[in-house]
Amino acid sequence: MATPRKTKSSRVTLNDVATRAKVSTVTASRVLRKPEMVSADLRARVTAAVRELAYIPNQLASALASSRTGRIGVIVPSLTNGVFNDYLRALHDVFVPAGFQVLVLNSHYMPGREEKAIATMLGQFPEAIILAGVSQTPQARKSLKQAGIPVVQTMEIASKPIDINIGMSQYDAGYAAARHLFELGHRQVGQISAPLDRRARTRIKGYLQAAREFEAEPMVVSVDQPSSVPLGGQLLIELLERWPPVTAVFCGNDNLALGALFECQRRGIAVPDDLSIIGFNDLEVSACAFPSLSSIATPRREMARRAAEIILEIIRGSGQRPKQRQIDLGFRLIARQSTAKPLQVD
Amino acid sequence: MATPRKTKSSRVTLNDVATRAKVSTVTASRVLRKPEMVSADLRARVTAAVRELAYIPNQLASALASSRTGRIGVIVPSLTNGVFNDYLRALHDVFVPAGFQVLVLNSHYMPGREEKAIATMLGQFPEAIILAGVSQTPQARKSLKQAGIPVVQTMEIASKPIDINIGMSQYDAGYAAARHLFELGHRQVGQISAPLDRRARTRIKGYLQAAREFEAEPMVVSVDQPSSVPLGGQLLIELLERWPPVTAVFCGNDNLALGALFECQRRGIAVPDDLSIIGFNDLEVSACAFPSLSSIATPRREMARRAAEIILEIIRGSGQRPKQRQIDLGFRLIARQSTAKPLQVD
DNA sequence: TGTCCAGATGAAAGCGCTGTCAATCGTGTA
DNA sequence: TACACGATTGACAGCGCTTTCATCTGGACA
Numbered sequence: 067m068a069t070p071r072k073t074k075s076s077r078v079t080l081n082d083v084a085t086r087a088k089v090s091t092v093t094a095s096r097v098l099r100k101p102e103m104v105s106a107d108l109r110a111r112v113t114a115a116v117r118e119l120a121y122i123p124n125q126l127a128s129a130l131a132s133s134r135t136g137r138i139g140v141i142v143p144s145l146t147n148g149v150f151n152d153y154l155r156a157l158h159d160v161f162v163p164a165g166f167q168v169l170v171l172n173s174h175y176m177p178g179r180e181e182k183a184i185a186t187m188l189g190q191f192p193e194a195i196i197l198a199g200v201s202q203t204p205q206a207r208k209s210l211k212q213a214g215i216p217v218v219q220t221m222e223i224a225s226k227p228i229d230i231n232i233g234m235s236q237y238d239a240g241y242a243a244a245r246h247l248f249e250l251g252h253r254q255v256g257q258i259s260a261p262l263d264r265r266a267r268t269r270i271k272g273y274l275q276a277a278r279e280f281e282a283e284p285m286v287v288s289v290d291q292p293s294s295v296p297l298g299g300q301l302l303i304e305l306l307e308r309w310p311p312v313t314a315v316f317c318g319n320d321n322l323a324l325g326a327l328f329e330c331q332r333r334g335i336a337v338p339d340d341l342s343i344i345g346f347n348d349l350e351v352s353a354c355a356f357p358s359l360s361s362i363a364t365p366r367r368e369m370a371r372r373a374a375e376i377i378l379e380i381i382r383g384s385g386q387r388p389k390q391r392q393i394d395l396g397f398r399l400i401a402r403q404s405t406a407k408p409l410q411v412d
Numbered sequence: 413m414a415t416p417r418k419t420k421s422s423r424v425t426l427n428d429v430a431t432r433a434k435v436s437t438v439t440a441s442r443v444l445r446k447p448e449m450v451s452a453d454l455r456a457r458v459t460a461a462v463r464e465l466a467y468i469p470n471q472l473a474s475a476l477a478s479s480r481t482g483r484i485g486v487i488v489p490s491l492t493n494g495v496f497n498d499y500l501r502a503l504h505d506v507f508v509p510a511g512f513q514v515l516v517l518n519s520h521y522m523p524g525r526e527e528k529a530i531a532t533m534l535g536q537f538p539e540a541i542i543l544a545g546v547s548q549t550p551q552a553r554k555s556l557k558q559a560g561i562p563v564v565q566t567m568e569i570a571s572k573p574i575d576i577n578i579g580m581s582q583y584d585a586g587y588a589a590a591r592h593l594f595e596l597g598h599r600q601v602g603q604i605s606a607p608l609d610r611r612a613r614t615r616i617k618g619y620l621q622a623a624r625e626f627e628a629e630p631m632v633v634s635v636d637q638p639s640s641v642p643l644g645g646q647l648l649i650e651l652l653e654r655w656p657p658v659t660a661v662f663c664g665n666d667n668l669a670l671g672a673l674f675e676c677q678r679r680g681i682a683v684p685d686d687l688s689i690i691g692f693n694d695l696e697v698s699a700c701a702f703p704s705l706s707s708i709a710t711p712r713r714e715m716a717r718r719a720a721e722i723i724l725e726i727i728r729g730s731g732q733r734p735k736q737r738q739i740d741l742g743f744r745l746i747a748r749q750s751t752a753k754p755l756q757v758d
Numbered sequence: 759t760g761t762c763c764a765g766a767t768g769a770a771a772g773c774g775c776t777g778t779c780a781a782t783c784g785t786g787t788a
Numbered sequence: 789t790a791c792a793c794g795a796t797t798g799a800c801a802g803c804g805c806t807t808t809c810a811t812c813t814g815g816a817c818a
Contacts (some may be wrong), residue, residue: 077774079773079774080774080775081774083773089797090797090798090799091586091798091799092773092775092776092777092797092798092799093797095775095776095800096776096797099776100685103795103796103797104762104796104797105795105796105797108796114764122531122534122535122555122556123535123774123775124476124535124537124774124775125535125536125537125772125773125775126472126481126536126537126773126774126775127476127773127774127776128478128774129472129775129777129803130472130473130476130774130775130776130803130804130805131774131776131777131802131803132775132776132777132803133776133803135472144498145491145497145501146494146497147499148492150779151491151492155489155491158518167532169515170516181811185468186513188468189468189469189470189471190472191470191471191472192473208466209466209468212466230590251794261626269636294696294780295696295697295700296696296697296699296700296746301796322745324697325700328700328701331679331702334786346721350641350642351641351642351670353642354641354642354645354674355673356674356675356677356678360778379577387800423804425803425804425805426804427804427805428804435767435768436767436769437766437768437769437804437805437806438767438768438769438806438807439766439768441805442766442767442806445806449765449766449767450766450767451765451766451767451779454766454767469804469805470802470803470804470805471805472805473773473803473804474776474802474804474805475773475805476775476803476804476805476806477772477773477804477805477806478773478806478807479773479803479806482804532805548798592782681800720818748802759818760813760817760818761797761816761817761818762804762815762816762817762818763814763815763817764797764814764815764816765812765815766811766812766813766814767810767811767812767813768809768811768812769802769804769808769809769810769811769812769815770808770810771806771808771809772805772808773803773804773805773806773807774803774804775803776793776802776803777801777802777803777808777817778799778800778801778802779798779799779800779801779811780797780799780800780810780811781795781796781797781799782795782797782816783794783795783797784793784794784796784800785789785792785793785794785795786791786792786793786794786796787790787792787810788789788790788791788792
């Protein structure tokens with residue numbers, strides 16, 4: 067045959083191990099999963115055979131037979147955004163020691179792709195799914211419910227959680243960032259963001275509310291592109307062109323804030339004297355920039371950790387959901403050097 | 413039974429679809445995989461049944477039966493480093509459209525964890541493995557060879573490739589970065605890096621060679637910590653304390669360079685007038701920093717893309733390896749504002 | 759009109775593992 | 789000495805899918 071199939075013999079199976087150890091397949095299987103059920107004698111023989119044959123268990127077969135895949139599905143909207151690095155790391159830190167594997171899919175901030183990612187994920191039969199965000203398509207919500215596994219929505223508070231929800235109010239956080247600038251005395255406060263991210267849009271609403279309260283003109287500049295450091299510079303330029311008197315800017319996230327800061331340096335705009343800048347998320351770089359960037363610290367690691375812990379509890383506790391199915395973890399305003407009172411309060 | 417097993421009925425199987433469409437399981441299977449083999453009539457019936465039942469194929473069973481998992485295993489040493497974002501994205505861009513799934517594991521720059529990651533990966537039976545780096549443990553090399561799947565080592569040139577190798581010379585690149593500074597006239601050239609990364613260590617060797625050629629004193633400061641922006645600042649402080657006359661610094665990567673830049677701004681050290689800075693990797697942020705950061709542009713996207721393409725060729729071409737099993741993709745020196753001639757050539 | 763063949767369909771046999779339950783063994787008890 | 793019991797061990801039947809190969813069509817062709 068020209069068919070390039072793997073030769074059977076190349077793969078060492080549990081059966082090969084069993085044969086070599088002169089035990090049944092079941093016993094060999096048990097040595098690997100529940101060694102205490104097997105006598106020391108046989109256990110030693112099997113262990114030796116495993117080593118000698120360099121046996122690697124076929125997780126596919128194992129998962130199929132036991133209907134336990136040991137997988138947790140995670141869907142995030144971006145991998146470049148530092149936020150999700152922290153988030154994913156926190157998930158790994160809980161799941162990996164617990165013997166689970168974390169499968170990550172990227173939705174690129176597009177609801178359509180998220181729906182597809184959820185379908186793909188479900189085809190892998192994960193034992194639980196964690197979503198960054200709460201705005202799934204109706205179709206996706208339906209599939210998720212139908213899957214009958216724990217589903218945790220994170221990063222925001224959902225009005226109608228699918229199952230479990232651990233988040234924070236993006237609206238309140240956006241409001242808090244804007245309010246910080248208004249309270250310092252700024253009245254010409256701009257907002258720049260990359261609103262592909264729905265959460266960034268929610269934060270803008272918080273900003274708009276603050277502007278309303280302080281009777282300030284809303285000045286929003288945004289462009290439907292993935293957020294990045296250079297983009298922050300571009301958006302700042304546009305903001306300054308459209309509203310030259312602006313004295314403060316709330317950036318949709320810290321990358322944009324960093325780009326805006328660099329652009330200020332390039333143009334000789336003093337931060338915070340000529341322009342106050344506040345970002346969002348409090349990435350590691352924000353604290354060490356010069357001037358250090360004010361930001362809103364989001365509990366992304368805590369959200370991930372809590373989500374993971376709750377899932378483990380549910381899986382181990384035969385599907386029982388915790389009493390509290392929705393948790394708000396809040397946020398913190400971190401005021402640093404990049405925000406200050408405006409020089410002249412005109 | 414108290415056993416919390418999934419109820420059989422909850423999962424829709426291919427069999428259910430077939431029954432509903434009044435065809436055999438095989439036909440249903442074919443409609444999903446090779447629709448052109450099935451008549452339009454039956455195809456329509458099966459498609460309808462799939463939709464009505466919201467059938468999700470069980471990839472586990474599929475993979476087990478066909479011994480084609482549709483998975484590509486990738487092991488990278490870090491996810492926080494922007495380099496690997498670009499790298500992974502490039503891999504996705506080739507593999508996902510080709511119908512493959514990319515599984516990523518993180519070795520955290522530790523050979524031991526890489527070995528473990530490779531074992532874990534092999535248990536998933538990927539159809540190929542891509543490694544970022546060439547320094548696998550002997551045990552890992554053995555398992556990889558034994559797996560009988562395409563293995564591509566990337567990011568560096570290997571002296572003894574396991575299978576395929578697509579890389580660049582980290583030594584030459586380090587040398588080029590250092591030489592750039594020496595050629596500008598600097599003689600007090602420092603080097604800072606986080607040498608958990610073996611490649612960073614290789615670059616240091618390139619730097620040392622350049623220092624030797626220009627008869628300059630080597631000034632290396634490093635600390636075994638994961639690289640980060642803040643760390644760049646700390647290392648710069650240490651460098652300046654140990655060698656105050658330093659007029660230029662080669663940073664092990666762009667994050668360190670950025671941290672060093674911020675630290676200079678904080679201390680009123682003018683870049684490049686008082687201190688020239690060159691980074692490594694040419695991350696997106698480097699071009700838009702102020703002053704913009706000189707760097708070495710590494711072909712990480714190209715390495716990933718080539719690796720992916722070669723793998724697809726091998727898989728589709730019944731395992732035939734290409735003629736050229738080792739490719740050097742080179743690098744480029746990008747001189748920007750952060751490097752210039754020293755003010756006084758003492 | 760009969761033969762042959764390509765195309766379409768289905769039956770059966772696993773892929774490598776685990777869950778279930780029956781069989782076996784040695785030991786303590788009556 | 790007979791019997792029960794817990795601890796080990798193994799035989800068997802799938803998990804849900806694909807592969808292989810046999811079967812069955814309906815023309816094309818002689």
